[in-house]
Amino acid sequence: MHIKVYSTASCQYCHKLKDYLEQNNIEFENAPVDEDQELAQEMVALSGQMGVPFSVVTTDTNEQYGVLGFNKEAIDELFNLN
Secondary structure, eight states: OEEEEEEOTTOHHHHHHHHHHHHTTOOOEEEETTTOHHHHHHHHHHHSSOOSOEEEEEOTTOOEEEEESSOHHHHHHHTTOO
């Protein structure tokens, strides 16, 4: 499984999400949309909005799930942390 986290440096929920992933030993790809306009455009194309954090979880079978915000329940379910 792979998770890409679209985030900004000033977003407290982005920091909470990344801390939560690290605490649960989940490797993630950080996509700093405040530093890279192409990443920002990619996030808007995928999510249809501009809020962060926005994460894209790709399963081992290439299914993709979008998670808006620090949604602990969705992350727990996708990564079987329950």
